[in-house]
Amino acid sequence: MSIIIRLDLQNGDILSELWSLQHKAYRLEAERIGFHEIPPLLETRDMLSRSEECFYGSFDDSGELMGAVAVQEESPGQLTVTRMMVNPDFFRQGVAGRLLEYIFGQYPGMDQFIVSTGKLNEPAVALYTKHGFVPAGLEEVAPGVELIEFHRSGRL
Numbered sequence: 001m002s003i004i005i006r007l008d009l010q011n012g013d014i015l016s017e018l019w020s021l022q023h024k025a026y027r028l029e030a031e032r033i034g035f036h037e038i039p040p041l042l043e044t045r046d047m048l049s050r051s052e053e054c055f056y057g058s059f060d061d062s063g064e065l066m067g068a069v070a071v072q073e074e075s076p077g078q079l080t081v082t083r084m085m086v087n088p089d090f091f092r093q094g095v096a097g098r099l100l101e102y103i104f105g106q107y108p109g110m111d112q113f114i115v116s117t118g119k120l121n122e123p124a125v126a127l128y129t130k131h132g133f134v135p136a137g138l139e140e141v142a143p144g145v146e147l148i149e150f151h152r153s154g155r156l
Contacts (some may be wrong), residue, residue: 001034001061002058002059002060002061002066002095002098003058003059003065004057004058004059004098004099004102005059006054006055006056006057006101006136007052007055007057007097009048009049009051009055009058009146010049013112014022015045015048015049016049017065018047018057018065018068019043019045021068021082021087022040022043022048022068022085023040023041023085024085024087025067025085025088025090026038026040026041026085027041027138028088029117029118029121029125031098032118032120032121032122033118033119033120033121034120034145035118035141035145036107037056037149038141040083040085040126044103051070052072052074053070053071053072053082053138054070054071055068055069055070055083055152056068056069056070056071056099056102056103056106057070057072058095058098058099058102059096060090062146063111064087065087066086066087066089066090066093066095066096066097067084067085067086067087067090067096067099068083068084069081069084069085069096069099069100069102069103070084071103071107072106074100074114076111076127076153077099077109077113078108078111079103079107079110079112079113079154080112080113080114080115081100081103081114081115082105084096084099084100084115084117084124084127091123096127097127097130097131099141100127101131102123104154107154108154109154111153111154112150112151112152112153113152113153113154114136114149114150114151114152114155115128115133115149115150115152116147116148116149116150117147117150118144118145118146118147118148119138119147119148122143125148126145128150129150130150132152132153133150134150134151134153135148135149135151136149136150136151137149
């Protein structure tokens with residue numbers, strides 16, 4: 001069983017654990033999509049501690065951080081999933097899906113949820129599609145590197 005809670009980035013232990021998770025997860029995505037300038041990989045612990053995003057973490061029974069998601073309300077009624085990360089030790093165990101479902105439950109009044117991922121990040125594309133997101137746009141962020149933006153109605 002796991003528990004999902006809001007993360008306090010002013011807690012040094014939580015911050016360090018989240019930063020470490022972020023680097024493990026995004027290094028793998030960088031390899032997958034062939035782009036190593038992913039913003040979370042360039043972020044220091046101090047930068048992360050000042051983030052205005054709201055972070056939620058999924059912990060296993062022993063207290064290990066299995067995964068985390070960050071969200072930000074960009075405009076009224078629109079919530080953007082700004083980060084999704086899963087510890088590689090917990091890949092393919094439903095962690096990311098549970099985090100998404102938690103977010104949907106925590107923000108029931110949203111008209112729309114938005115998320116982006118690298119076009120070549122097949123596991124993320126499959127995850128978002130499985131959870132009701134549909135492709136809404138494609139943007140080349142670097143030569144040969146495309147991001148897909150997905151939207152999901154908040155009123156499913």
